[in-house]
Amino acid sequence: MTTHSKKLNITAKLFCALFALTIILAACAKSDPTPPIEAAGIGFIHASPGTGALDFVVDGQKVNSFTYTQDFGYYTAYPGTRLIGVAKKDSTTYLAKDTVNLKPGTFYSFFVVDTLKSTKILALEDDLTAPAADKAKIRFVNLSPGSPALDLSIANADTALVKNKAFKAFSSFAPIAPNASYTFEVKQTGTSSVKATLPAVKIEAGKIYTIWAKGLASKTDSTAFGLSIMPNK
Missing domain, CATH: 2.60.40.1120 (Carboxypeptidase-like, regulatory domain)
Incomplete structure (x- = not known):
């Protein structure tokens, strides 16, 4: 299934990105006592029937546009408190938003759910232990x-x-x-x-x-x- 292979490739790239980010920040730490930051992984899935194309937004910045049932794997994000939102494609008005605390090295799936008049975000922590x-x-x-x-x-x-x-x-x-x-x-x-x-x-x-x-x-x-x-x- 092509969707699966795309998702797996992106997931693999994310693990590499998380590792690379830690290494880069660790290298900087040779002259800076600040400990390295390990990123979080965040995925978005459009599960709201009849809503049309949606933009997922993190801290006011558009991540990508998604159509119904579509996902693009995980994206890297700095840990800490983040505003996760969803809007109609190319709109600046949120249909739903939620403030979440992202833990370093942890993966999350954010599903946009329900119908247009009552759109919500369902946030799940993903246990990717082998x-x-x-x-x-x-x-x-x-x-x-x-x-x-x-x-x-x-x-x-x-x-x-x-x-x-x-x-x-x-x-x-x-x-x-x-x-x-x-x-x-x-x-x-x-x-x-x-x-x-x-x-x-x-x-x-x-x-x-x-x-x-x-x-x-x-x-x-x-x-x-x-x-x-x-x-x-």
Whole structure:
């Protein structure tokens, strides 16, 4: 999947950038007693159905423009208190904003969620600790406005991977066996009826992923209810 490869390349570049930033600042420290600063990693994901293209903004500076379901991996940011905002493309008016404290060496995902009239930012701290040997890790986030609580499963499995996640609720990253072609499915909690599927997903050992429920049950176009996946590392 091309989106996955792009994300992985950017993630790899980010780790190099974090390392390089630490080395550069450490070199400066030979003549300056100030300790080196380790950057944070911040990712942005457009998960607001029907909202149109959005600009993500950090401390008043535009980072990039995103269309629905799009993300570009992680960006570097200095740690500390930062104002994270989202606006319509090329607008100077925030649809939503939040003040967050970024910890050095920590990675975050900022999802813009809900519909245009009630846009919000959901900030998640991403645990990118490497999976156990011969395992991957996966988490689930329910980002479908107005949806009931949802369960995430692998097709034909006896038990769900994640259970009972209401809108904006999320699981922690959990281990999963790698597989060349999983079919993931989501059900309303307490029922056996499959609401959406995500077929032919390759899960690789050593990788970390987020699957999220998206869209609106009332729609049949590109904003219809479904599942998306993105690699975190």
